[in-house]
Amino acid sequence: MDKKIFLEILNKYNHGKASEQEIEMLHAYYDLFDAEENVLEQMTASQKDNAKQQIATGIAAQMYLTPVKKATFSLNRKWLAAAAMLVLVCSVGILLFNNEKTKPNPNKSQTAAVVIKPGHNQAVLTLADGSTIGLNDKEQGVIVQAAGLKVTKRNADGLVKYESDREAAPSINTIATPRGGQYQLVLEDGTKVWLNAASSIKFPTHFAGSQRMVDITGEVYFEVAKNKKMPFIVRTQNQQIEVLGTHFNVNSYTDEAKETTTLLEGSVKVAKLRNGAVQASVAKILSPGQEASLTSTDKVININPADLEAAVSWKNGYFKFDKADIQTVMRQISRWYNVDVKYQGEISADLFVGKIKRTEDIAGVLRILELSKINTSVKGRTIVITN
Structure with missing residues (x-):
């Protein structure tokens, strides 16, 4: 400005x-x-x-x-x-956008195409026998009941809850969200799980043995039920996180530069995985308010202070950016709105700070970028960023 x-x-x-x-x-x-x-x-x-x-x-x-x-x-x-806000901290200034009062530019190609809505509760449950259940179109009540397993769904928030006969042998299930989806579930031990868009969790119908292990992709937030006798273990492509009972967020998207584990409360141990094997010599203990990050090529785990609000903003219904470049912003938008992004010309070096509600149609989000002097257009389900 x-x-x-x-x-x-x-x-x-x-x-x-x-x-x-x-x-x-x-x-x-x-x-x-x-x-x-x-x-x-x-x-x-x-x-x-x-x-x-x-x-x-x-x-x-x-x-x-x-x-x-x-x-x-x-x-x-x-x-x-009430406003969605973005700040350009390099060259443009601060911009505020009230989505309830500001109308999108009628000359934009968005109006000629289908309106791109934000994501919502939708996922696919894959049972041990390979059969699938679309969770986005199921009514409230029992959705699976067989072989000592009972899975119920609340229609208000899409929460799926597992109950299992511990005498029966556990089987492996997977819940996966597409781009433009999110979901919540409660595992058999009481652990609460939130899945962001384009994410998945593979888990047993009930935990047996000396540990509780799940595998994830994408971004997942956990509130782990306490059980000192049976540690809870989360595995991604590059890391293993071990906890007894705590709240933490894991971002392991493959299109991000690094995997990040952010601890909100309790304590976790983060170790590097290489070809599925734990590298015990490359492990760190996190304290609340810290984040651990690493890539597949890192030889150490980096520990830094965390922006806790930003780490879990997706779970709480908004995006939060703190000096994020346009590509970082658009990766999150791409996953949540199920759109592709194409860049034409030199990519802007401006950095963004601020918040955007995840309930906004994409027209409102793009209007924020336009006010920030980022030229955008919509072609089908592709957002074109022109500089």
């Missing part, structure tokens, strides 16, 4: 003439005033301090004059609530 435009909006704000969207923008800028990018770097230190004080005074006045809205307003500043 140009400095002149920013100061004009600030003046309107101080005279009570700023629109709701302009007010949201200034409030977001208030949280970024220590940054050294965009319009802020065009201002002197005194100009920045003065502008920050004016915005802070306006916020305090509004909260004081309208105490009824105080709780809502406070929540909006934290979540930037």
